[in-house]
Every structure is written in structure tokens, then in C-alpha cells.
Amino acid sequence: MDKVYKHQDIEKKWYALWEKEGYFAPKVDPNKKTLPAGRQAFTVILPPPNANADLHMGHAMYVIEDVMIRYHRMKGDSTLWLPGADHAGFETQYVFEKHLLKEGKSRFDYPRDTLYQMIWDFVQKNRGNMEHQLRALGFSLDWSRNIFTLDPKIVSTVYQTFKKLYDDGLVYRGLRLVNYCTKCGTGFSDLEVNYIERKDPLYFMKYGPFTIATVRPETKFRDTALAVNPKDKRYKDYLGKTFDIQGLLGTVKMAIIADEEVDPKFGTGIMKVTPAHDPHDFELGKKYNLPVTPIIDFKGRMDFSWFMKKKNVEQKYMDRAIKYHGKKVIEARTLMVEDLKADGLLVKVDENYTHRIATCYKSSTVLEPLPMSQWYIKIKPLSQKAILAIKKKRITFVPKRFEKIAIQWLTNFHDWNISRQIVWGIRIPAWKCLGCSKENSEEWIVTKGESPQECPKCHGSDLLQDTDTFDTWFSSGQWPFATLKASHFKDDFKYFYPTSVMETGYDILPWWVCRMVMLGIYTTGDVPFKTVYLHGLVRDAKGVKMSKSKGNVVNPLKMVDLYSVDALRMALIFGTAPGNDLSLSEDKIRGMRNFTNKLWNIGRFIKLNMEVFAQKGFQIAEFSPTGDRKNLSLKDKRILTQLGMLTRSVTKNMEEYQFAKASERLYEYIWHQFADKYIEVSKEKIQKDDKTVLSIMHYIYVTCLKLLHPIMPFITEEIVQQLAINKAGPLIHSSWPVL
RNA sequence: GGACGAUUAGCUCAGCGGUAGAGCGCUGCAUUCACAUUGCAGAUGUCGGGGGUUCAAAUCCCUCAUCGUCCACCA
Numbered sequence: 001m002d003k004v005y006k007h008q009d010i011e012k013k014w015y016a017l018w019e020k021e022g023y024f025a026p027k028v029d030p031n032k033k034t035l036p037a038g039r040q041a042f043t044v045i046l047p048p049p050n051a052n053a054d055l056h057m058g059h060a061m062y063v064i065e066d067v068m069i070r071y072h073r074m075k076g077d078s079t080l081w082l083p084g085a086d087h088a089g090f091e092t093q094y095v096f097e098k099h100l101l102k103e104g105k106s107r108f109d110y111p112r113d114t115l116y117q118m119i120w121d122f123v124q125k126n127r128g129n130m131e132h133q134l135r136a137l138g139f140s141l142d143w144s145r146n147i148f149t150l151d152p153k154i155v156s157t158v159y160q161t162f163k164k165l166y167d168d169g170l171v172y173r174g175l176r177l178v179n180y181c182t183k184c185g186t187g188f189s190d191l192e193v194n195y196i197e198r199k200d201p202l203y204f205m206k207y208g209p210f211t212i213a214t215v216r217p218e219t220k221f222r223d224t225a226l227a228v229n230p231k232d233k234r235y236k237d238y239l240g241k242t243f244d245i246q247g248l249l250g251t252v253k254m255a256i257i258a259d260e261e262v263d264p265k266f267g268t269g270i271m272k273v274t275p276a277h278d279p280h281d282f283e284l285g286k287k288y289n290l291p292v293t294p295i296i297d298f299k300g301r302m303d304f305s306w307f308m309k310k311k312n313v314e315q316k317y318m319d320r321a322i323k324y325h326g327k328k329v330i331e332a333r334t335l336m337v338e339d340l341k342a343d344g345l346l347v348k349v350d351e352n353y354t355h356r357i358a359t360c361y362k363s364s365t366v367l368e369p370l371p372m373s374q375w376y377i378k379i380k381p382l383s384q385k386a387i388l389a390i391k392k393k394r395i396t397f398v399p400k401r402f403e404k405i406a407i408q409w410l411t412n413f414h415d416w417n418i419s420r421q422i423v424w425g426i427r428i429p430a431w432k433c434l435g436c437s438k439e440n441s442e443e444w445i446v447t448k449g450e451s452p453q454e455c456p457k458c459h460g461s462d463l464l465q466d467t468d469t470f471d472t473w474f475s476s477g478q479w480p481f482a483t484l485k486a487s488h489f490k491d492d493f494k495y496f497y498p499t500s501v502m503e504t505g506y507d508i509l510p511w512w513v514c515r516m517v518m519l520g521i522y523t524t525g526d527v528p529f530k531t532v533y534l535h536g537l538v539r540d541a542k543g544v545k546m547s548k549s550k551g552n553v554v555n556p557l558k559m560v561d562l563y564s565v566d567a568l569r570m571a572l573i574f575g576t577a578p579g580n581d582l583s584l585s586e587d588k589i590r591g592m593r594n595f596t597n598k599l600w601n602i603g604r605f606i607k608l609n610m611e612v613f614a615q616k617g618f619q620i621a622e623f624s625p626t627g628d629r630k631n632l633s634l635k636d637k638r639i640l641t642q643l644g645m646l647t648r649s650v651t652k653n654m655e656e657y658q659f660a661k662a663s664e665r666l667y668e669y670i671w672h673q674f675a676d677k678y679i680e681v682s683k684e685k686i687q688k689d690d691k692t693v694l695s696i697m698h699y700i701y702v703t704c705l706k707l708l709h710p711i712m713p714f715i716t717e718e719i720v721q722q723l724a725i726n727k728a729g730p731l732i733h734s735s736w737p738v739l
Numbered sequence: 740g741g742a743c744g745a746u747u748a749g750c751u752c753a754g755c756g757g758u759a760g761a762g763c764g765c766u767g768c769a770u771u772c773a774c775a776u777u778g779c780a781g782a783u784g785u786c787g788g789g790g791g792u793u794c795a796a797a798u799c800c801c802u803c804a805u806c807g808u809c810c811a812c813c814a
Contacts (some may be wrong), residue, residue, distance in 0.1 A: 195811090212814085213814070262814085266813060271813095272814075278812080280812045283812085356811090369812095404743085405743070405809090507809090537808095541751070575751085575752055575761065576753080577752085577754090580744080580752090581745095581808095582751090583750095583751050584751095587750095587762085588751080590763090594777090597776045598776080601777090603773080606773085664753075667761085667762090668761085679773085
């Protein structure tokens with residue numbers, strides 16, 4: 001054995017060999033079309049990383065999955081860990097647009113198909129990086145089943161689900177106010193909205209006989225009513241009446257309605273209702289049949305064309321409309337406030353008003369609620385079944401507290417907007433007939449992906465496909481069953497579904513886990529996974545969230561290069577509790593590198609002595625733990641007993657997802673019990689050619705390395721091969737130690 | 740306004756009903772021995788405050804405080 005553990009070479013060597021020999025693929029009997037007798041399926045679907053981005057330390061947490069997978073593979077289960085890559089629709093398009101921007105271009109410069117192809121090529125070029133990095137982290141993924149979220153078979157499954165939802169009345173077209181980012185040019189679901197606290201002036205303005213308070217005076221031209229609380233005595237006499245309201249563009253007539261939801265304590269207790277630009281007002285508008293009349297367009301600019309068409313308007317007002325028209329919201333607001341002052345309509349301004357404002361989680365642009373027709377999924381029927389499955393423990397959570405959180409989320413989900421105005425993704429398989437459908441008609445032809453030949457009504461062939469694509473989470477929400485159904489091994493779904501464990505970060509519990517549960521149960525009738533294991537965020541040495549701007553990002557590949565992947569893996573497992581954020585310092589990784597050095601040198605010590613014995617003409621025998629123990633010393637018996645306890649508890653820890661505890665026990669036993677004590681006291685005996693002690697030592701160490709193998713696969717594999725008395729098969733699929 | 744988490748050795752964190760733990764750091768000593776990426780010895784804690792349950796509480800319950808995260812349409 002080399003004096004130093006050369007991790008780069010050894011990691012490369014073993015990964016290639018394991019992969020080449022097909023050890024990462026599950027054992028399935030192709031003739032009998034079943035799992036081999038006595039084997040259980042253990043399945044984990046890898047949360048697919050973004051095909052287009054490098055892995056970060058968060059991805060290194062997949063090591064938890066690898067530990068489970070390697071443990072089960074050693075136990076003899078038919079073990080499948082299925083890798084994939086995510087097209088990450090909006091995320092990737094956003095990155096690509098930035099890339100275009102550098103070349104002075106925009107996505108709107110290209111036709112849809114060209115743009116799609118350009119992003120496709122861009123992603124394919126980068127995809128290999130991410131996959132190479134997964135290998136460098138030692139993940140024993142079955143690459144023969146590797147799949148992409150835009151693989152035709154996946155797309156086909158997604159289409160089928162959509163069609164089924166549509167036929168079942170669980171997908172519908174809804175005209176709502178959408179969280180729309182005018183910069184990114186797409187709408188979002190409620191989950192993607194990022195609320196921030198901000199201070200904005202609250203304008204109190206004269207409004208006919210009333211005074212109203214608003215932060216958005218620019219939308220008031222499209223107010224359709226005024227609302228007060230029915231219990232508010234101040235406005236009792238005004239209810240149901242109509243008033244002339246003098247505004248910046250002349251006089252309009254407006255009715256006073258009463259609604260419980262108006263808070264009499266806010267502002268002046270009277271509220272203007274703008275159904276086209278405020279979600280709350282939109283709901284009120286629906287209740288009282290008010291028209292939805294937008295004044296802001298999808299580029300975030302004021303639209304006064306409705307006013308400019310009018311005839312017989314005073315020139316002053318027309319000039320104002322022309323002045324406002326086409327201006328950005330903020331600019332228009334400033335102009336209007338000036339005009340309000342000039343007309344004596346501005347009563348006062350509260351400059352210290354803070355409120356929460358919806359922004360785009362990606363570009364931080366203020367989101368405009370804009371009326372749009374989109375595809376929505378009716379959540380209640382899906383979430384109720386999901387909640388039931390969780391309550392009946394068909395799905396369990398590690399740690400347990402996330403069960404309650406998941407149920408809370410599932411209980412509170414609104415209907416899910418799955419339409420996105422982007423091209424990078426799966427285009428929605430819905431067509432409109434241009435021949436017979438009217439402009440705002442919502443008659444759609446929904447298919448399982450195939451293009452319809454003609455309109456079933458008028459038999460016209462002039463059909464236009466919805467230009468929107470699915471929210472990425474709609475397709476990734478189907479990932480567990482979609483991947484297994486898409487496999488070229490055609491019985492995969494039968495063998496491996498439901499999957500065993502879904503392991504991911506707690507931050508995407510609502511985005512992903514909950515949706516997989518809902519869509520999985522809906523589509524397959526069974527839960528997508530039996531256990532959800534959630535890990536925390538990887539933070540820096542001081543417990544601060546890693547971010548590029550703070551410059552505290554630790555690159556996992558760099559750590560692998562410096563200290564070995566086994567050291568990094570051990571550092572991520574050791575001393576961390578499921579569901580809790582963990583601090584990772586380079587010191588900790590270095591500490592674990594020292595542990596690999598210790599492992600290596602214990603191996604060298606045993607090997608050297610085996611060689612010395614061999615030179616003297618005797619070979620040590622494999623120690624039989626069940627053999628006669630009469631000749632063993634007390635120290636021998638004690639270390640063997642402790643080994644038994646170690647085996648028992650590590651096995652238990654593995655079964656109970658307590659990987660930290662397993663790693664700590666192994667570390668302690670190997671270093672402080674076995675190396676510091678047992679080896680030290682046995683040195684003298686070995687000097688005296690005591691073969692029993694060396695064979696016990698050999699046995700103990702190989703057992704430890706087996707137990708440690710799921711966590712630190714490379715160094716353990718290498719040492720076990722180096723120490724082999726008889727020819728040993730690779731550790732990766734050898735049997736797990738039993739008592 | 741809700742929900743969840745955290746508060747344990749100098750730092751980062753495990754432990755979650757039976758005499759306070761780990762890694763790193765710190766202090767002494769040792770050393771051509773498999774390993775200085777080492778060994779041995781050691782110091783350091785009213786386990787956030789207060790109350791309760793219990794033979795026994797860092798661990799269960801109540802309460803307060805501070806920090807953090809997430810959620811919520813108040814114009």
C-alpha cells in the first residue's frame with residue numbers, strides 16, 4: 001500500500017469499475033419478470049438537478065440517498081437509484097435570456113421554434129457537467145436509466161395526466177388576476193411570489209363626497225365601484241346610491257356597495273374597487289358583477305386607449321390621457337399625483353405607510369396582478385386524498401414534524417395556475433379553433449399530445465395551439481411515476497413503484513413533495529413514495545446561508561479534489577440532524593480527511609504485518625466469529641463484543657435514517673476503540689508472531705469497513721481489496737455484516 | 740396575525756426521561772513505532788430565564804425572553 005491515500009486515482013478507478021460492471025443497476029430477473037426470489041425492491045428517484053447548472057453543496061446532500069442506496073444494495077435488495085436532469089423551464093430560460101442580453105439580443109427576436117432549439121442546444125452543452133459532478137461525488141446512480149424531463153416518454157406521460165385531469169374536470173380555464181412579472185413576461189403560481197416589506201406613500205384623495213386612501217392612484221381610472229363595510233355607520237345613508245366623482249379625467253358615476261370584508265379602520269373606511277388590478281377587488285367584482293377593465297398592459301405600461309377613443313371629451317382631459325398613455329406605472333403615478341395636487345384633489349399623503357408587496361422571486365420586479373385566462377388545477381379533490389394518505393401513514397416523514405407542515409400546506413393550497421408564458425418547457429396540448437370560436441371563447445380541444453386534425457364542431461382545420469407551457473413543477477410533480485413508466489426496462493414501474501424514499505431539502509416541500517403526492521395518488525392510485533426524508537440547508541462555518549454575493553460559497557468539487565470525496569461525505573453526515581440546517585466548514589472536511597488518513601494507516605499496519613508473516617512462511621487464516629473462543633484473551637473478547645454492538649447499532653441506525661449516529665459510532669469505534677486501544681495493546685503480540693491477534697484484527701477491520709462503506713465508499717473498497725486474504729468480490733455488493 | 744425551528748464547552752453542532760457529548764480550537768507532554776493528516780494527558784458547561792410533572796428532566800408540560808425561517812389579499 002502507498003504511504004499516502006491517493007484519493008483522486010482511487011476514486012476514479014473504483015467508480016469506473018463499479019459502473020462498468022453494472023453494480024449500480026438493480027438485480028432484476030428478466031426471464032421471470034419478477035424480482036429475484038427473496039429480494040425486496042428499494043427505490044429512490046434522484047431529485048433531478050437543473051441540467052444547465054453546476055452542482056452546489058446542497059446537491060452534495062444527495063449523499064444521504066447514496067448511503068441508503070448502498071446500504072440496501074449491500075443487504076441484497078433490488079436497489080434502484082434513478083438519475084435524471086431537469087429542464088428547469090423558467091429558471092433556464094431566465095439564464096439563457098441573460099446570455100442573450102450579453103449579445104444584445106432578446107428572446108423576442110426569435111421565433112418560438114428557433115428559440116426553443118437554441119435553449120435546447122445551450123442546455124445539452126452544459127448537461128454533461130452536472131452529470132460528471134454527480135459521479136465525482138461518488139453517487140451510485142443507475143446511469144443506464146438516466147432520463148431528462150423533456151424526454152418524449154416523459155412528455156407523453158405529462159400530456160396523459162393533463163388530459164385525464166381535463167376529462168375529470170380537474171383542470172379548467174380560469175380568468176383570474178395572475179401574478180404577472182412584466183419583466184420576465186410570464187405569470188406565476190402563488191408559491192413563486194416573493195413578498196417584501198416596503199414603504200410607499202399612501203395617498204388620501206378626494207373622491208366625490210368622500211376621501212379615499214390608496215397607494216395606487218394610477219389604477220383609479222378603472223374603479224368600478226366604492227365599497228364600505230355594511231356596519232359602518234358613517235356611510236349608512238350612502239349605500240346603494242350613485243355619485244358623481246370628479247377625477248383627473250372628468251366626472252364618472254359610481255355606486256356604493258357594502259361588503260363585510262372592508263375594514264372600517266383602514267384609511268377612511270371607504271375603498272375603491274378596481275377588479276382588474278387587485279386580487280381582492282377582483283373577488284369583490286365577481287361577487288357584485290362588476291366589469292373587469294384593465295388599465296395596465298403586459299409590459300407594465302399604462303393603457304389609456306379606451307379613453308382616447310372617446311369623443312366630446314374636454315381637451316384638458318384628453319391631453320392628460322395622452323400624457324399618461326404608454327408610461328410605466330411609476331412614472332404615470334408621479335404625473336398623476338402632480339395633477340391631483342393641481343386640481344386640489346389630494347388631501348394628504350402618509351409617507352410612512354409600510355405594506356407588503358408582491359415581487360418576482362427571480363428578477364425582483366414588482367409583480368402586477370393582471371387579468372388573464374390560464375389553466376388551473378382544481379386542488380381540493382387532489383389535496384384531500386393526499387392529506388388522507390399522510391394521516392393514514394401511507395407516507396411517513398423524517399423528521400416527523402414535517403408531517404404537520406405538509407398537511408398545513410395541502411390544506412391551504414389555492415387552485416394551481418400551471419400556465420407559463422415561456423417557450424422552454426412542455427407546451428400545453430390544447431388547441432383553439434380559429435374557424436368557429438369567438439375571440440374570448442374558452443372552447444378548447446385538449447389531447448394527449450397529438451395535434452388534432454380538425455375542429456370537432458365545425459370541422460375546420462385552422463387550429464391554434466396554446467402558446468403557453470406547463471409550470472415546471474407540473475411535470476416534475478409526476479417524476480416518480482413518469483420516470484419509471486418511461487424506462488426502457490418495461491417492468492420498472494411494476495417492480496419499483498411506489499418508491500421507497502423521497503429525499504430532498506425541506507425548502508421544496510410545498511413546491512415539489514406535496515405536488516408529487518397529489519399527482520402521484522391521482523394518476524397511479526398509489527402514493528409515489530412511502531417515506532419522505534427532508535434535509536436542511538447547507539450553511540457556512542458560521543451558520544450563514546451560502547450565497548455568491550456573500551462570497552461564502554464552498555464548492556463541493558473543490559473540496560473533493562482537496563480532501564477526497566469520502567471526507568466530504570463524512571463531513572456532511574457526521575453530527576447533522578435530519579431537517580436541521582447544517583454548518584459546513586473546511587475545517588470539518590479537513591478533520592474527516594484526517595479520519596481517512598487514519599483508516600488508510602490502520603489498513604497499512606495490518607497489511608504490513610500480513611506481509612511480514614507471509615515472509616516468515618505463514619499466512620493468517622480468516623477469523624471465524626462463530627468459532628471457538630477459548631483461546632482468546634479478555635481484550636480480544638471485549639473488542640469483538642463491542643464490534644457486535646457496533647454492527648447491531650449501525651444496522652439499526654441505517655434502518656431508522658439515523659445516519660449521523662451511524663457515522664459517529666463508526667468514527668469512535670474505529671479510531672478510539674480499535675486503533676488507539678486494541679491495536680496498541682496488540683502490537684507486542686504481533687511482534688511475537690501471534691497469528692490469532694492479527695486475524696482478529698483483520699476480521700474486525702474488514703467488518704468496520706463494510707459498515708462504513710455506504711458513507712465512505714472509495715477508501716473502504718480500496719482497503720478491503722488490499723487486505724483480501726482470499727479473492728474478495730467488490731464491497732459494493734457484498735453482504736452487509738450480520739451478527 | 741399565524742405556524743415551525745433554534746437557544747448545550749471558545750466556535751459549529753449532536754443528544755431529547757436515567758450520573759453532561761462530538762468535531763474543530765485551546766493547554767501540557769511524547770515521538771525516527773501504520774499514521775504529526777499522530778499519540779497520551781488535560782482544562783472548559785447552573786444544557787436561555789422562571790414554574791410544573793416525575794424517584795429521576797438538557798430531554799415531557801406551561802410560561803417568558805431573544806434569534807431565525809416560512810406562511811397570510813388589508814386597499
